[in-house]
Amino acid sequence: MMPVNAPVLEFRGVTKAFGEREVLHGIDLAIAEHEAVAVIGASGSGKSTMLRCADLLEEIDDGDILLDGEVITDPSVDAVAVRRRLGLVFQAYNLFPHLTVLENVVLGSWRGHGVPRDEAESAARAQLERLGLGGRENDHPDRLSGGQQQRVALARAFSARPRAMLLDEVTSALDPELVGEVLASVRTLRDEGVTMLIATHEMSFAREVADRVGYLHEGRLVEIGPPEQLLAEPREPETQRFLRRLLEAGRA
Amino acid sequence: MDPRAEPARDRRAERAAARRARTLRGAAIAAISSVVVLGGIAVLIVTSPGWPDVRDTFFNVDVFRESFPAVLDAFWLDVRVFLIVEVCVLVLALGVALLRTSNAPAMFPLRLLATVYADVFRGIPVILLVYLVGFGIPALDIDGLPSEPVVLGGIALTLSYTAYVSEVYRAGLRSVHRGQRDAALAIGLTESQATRHVILPQAVRRVGPPLLNDFIALQKDVALIAIIGVAGEAFRVAQIQAASDFNYTPLIAAALLYLAVTVPLARLLDRWDFERAR
Numbered sequence: 001m002m003p004v005n006a007p008v009l010e011f012r013g014v015t016k017a018f019g020e021r022e023v024l025h026g027i028d029l030a031i032a033e034h035e036a037v038a039v040i041g042a043s044g045s046g047k048s049t050m051l052r053c054a055d056l057l058e059e060i061d062d063g064d065i066l067l068d069g070e071v072i073t074d075p076s077v078d079a080v081a082v083r084r085r086l087g088l089v090f091q092a093y094n095l096f097p098h099l100t101v102l103e104n105v106v107l108g109s110w111r112g113h114g115v116p117r118d119e120a121e122s123a124a125r126a127q128l129e130r131l132g133l134g135g136r137e138n139d140h141p142d143r144l145s146g147g148q149q150q151r152v153a154l155a156r157a158f159s160a161r162p163r164a165m166l167l168d169e170v171t172s173a174l175d176p177e178l179v180g181e182v183l184a185s186v187r188t189l190r191d192e193g194v195t196m197l198i199a200t201h202e203m204s205f206a207r208e209v210a211d212r213v214g215y216l217h218e219g220r221l222v223e224i225g226p227p228e229q230l231l232a233e234p235r236e237p238e239t240q241r242f243l244r245r246l247l248e249a250g251r252a
Numbered sequence: 253m254d255p256r257a258e259p260a261r262d263r264r265a266e267r268a269a270a271r272r273a274r275t276l277r278g279a280a281i282a283a284i285s286s287v288v289v290l291g292g293i294a295v296l297i298v299t300s301p302g303w304p305d306v307r308d309t310f311f312n313v314d315v316f317r318e319s320f321p322a323v324l325d326a327f328w329l330d331v332r333v334f335l336i337v338e339v340c341v342l343v344l345a346l347g348v349a350l351l352r353t354s355n356a357p358a359m360f361p362l363r364l365l366a367t368v369y370a371d372v373f374r375g376i377p378v379i380l381l382v383y384l385v386g387f388g389i390p391a392l393d394i395d396g397l398p399s400e401p402v403v404l405g406g407i408a409l410t411l412s413y414t415a416y417v418s419e420v421y422r423a424g425l426r427s428v429h430r431g432q433r434d435a436a437l438a439i440g441l442t443e444s445q446a447t448r449h450v451i452l453p454q455a456v457r458r459v460g461p462p463l464l465n466d467f468i469a470l471q472k473d474v475a476l477i478a479i480i481g482v483a484g485e486a487f488r489v490a491q492i493q494a495a496s497d498f499n500y501t502p503l504i505a506a507a508l509l510y511l512a513v514t515v516p517l518a519r520l521l522d523r524w525d526f527e528r529a530r
Contacts, residue, residue, distance in 0.1 A: 052434075055438055057434055057437065057438070079437075080437075080440065080441075080442050083437060083438055083439075083440050084440035086438075087438075088438040090431060090434070090435060090438075092431055094429075094431040094432060094434060094435035095435070096432065096435070096436075096450055096454075097454065098453045098454050098457065107439060107441070107449060107450075108439030108440050108441065111441060111445055111449060112439055112440030112441050112442075112445070113440060156439060157438070157439070159439075160439075160440060
């Protein structure tokens with residue numbers, strides 16, 4: 001039996017290098033059910049790599065990643081089955097341009113999960129409606145604003161009710177006035193208790209959505225804590241420096 | 253009344269007039285230079301010492317009228333060969349391209365074969381390939397292999413064009429952004445589902461115009477099967493008719509028929525490219 005409050009997603013000493021360059025260095029992190037953890041850090045600090053490793057799009061070199069207590073980073077594990085239990089959203093949306101909005105959301109649950117098409121469609125319609133995209137089902141992604149496209153990507157990743165959502169810099173490609181609508185959609189999912197791991201450098205995002213915020217610096221998780229503590233009174237000098245720089249750049 | 257409104261209206265009219273004048277001047281220059289260049293070429297040809305002979309042997313109206321039905325009849329064979337070869341090429345080339353872009357270790361020997369095939373068959377002139385297949389395969393004397401020249405000619409064309417078209421497909425497959433495959437895998441598709449539902453549809457859409465371009469070339473190259481003795485092929489029929497009385501007008505008739513297919517295809521291609529560019 002699995003303990004009731006076993007973490008949904010857990011990193012244990014995860015290390016990953018691209019060639020000579022070590023991107024993740026002994027990452028330890030456990031995310032509980034219904035919890036949202038944001039990881040902040042400069043670009044190149046390894047945030048995206050963490051999420052891509054969890055979704056098995058990259059292979060880790062050392063350590064383990066566990067989903068519901070089961071090691072998913074063993075070579076013997078079926079990567080496709082693992083990915084079906086996670087929902088990854090990309091910075092650049094990566095919507096399928098040849099499909100309509102509805103088809104984008106339906107494809108995974110229909111072809112991947114084997115849900116009957118009409119069932120997948122009505123679920124997708126309801127999801128799009130809730131994220132404020134009702135009426136855009138038959139448009140192609142290039143007819144949508146960046147904010148709308150990213151919300152479609154959220155609906156697509158959530159369509160098969162994943163155990164956890166992995167959000168990779170979902171607001172970084174957006175004009176400032178479009179960030180709000182994407183945040184609102186993420187909050188909608190949060191209110192349903194969806195477990196989340198969020199990579200971001202948007203401080204307001206981390207503050208509003210996350211239960212805990214971790215600071216990633218050169219592949220190490222330097223410190224982690226509640227947003228009000230970490231963002232206001234960070235303990236580690238690296239975190240303090242990072243936040244000061246953000247403040248000076250007017251991004252906080 | 254705003255005193256500044258008056259001059260603004262004047263300038264608008266001035267600019268419109270200048271634009272009209274520019275358009276008119278452009279059209280006039282284009283017309284004059286066309287007449288000078290095309291007329292010059294026409295005059296050069298028509299006043300050449302050999303023109304009366306050329307006119308009688310290549311552009312003889314009576315011979316044209318007499319030979320056209322037979323050439324047109326033969327042209328249907330060309331069209332049929334073209335259509336069958338085109339369908340085979342579209343399917344086979346896709347297979348070769350998918351093999352070459354896959355990275356499954358089990359596929360390695362097939363991938364190697366596909367690479368060698370594409371390199372070799374793109375390197376051999378089509379006319380040579382028609383000869384080699386047309387005379388080589390029957391010479392093997394193996395039961396069950398086709399011996400009909402038209403079938404052998406079709407096979408040679410298919411071999412050559414499949415190699416070209418597989419490269420067109422491959423370029424299309426490689427042009428689809430890496431993020432598309434990532435997204436397809438992330439929503440829980442397998443590698444082959446990702447190719448089938450996400451990568452391939454985008455790749456094929458992108459390579460439409462270059463594919464059509466290769467088919468214009470194929471339509472003309474069907475005439476090459478005449479050299480291995482395919483009876484009833486348009487070029488062959490025109491050649492025979494021309495040889496009977498040393499009048500080459502039937503060849504012009506055949507040329508016009510090829511143009512009747514390739515020019516509309518070329519226009520279609522231009523239109524397609526134009527629409528995509530918008």
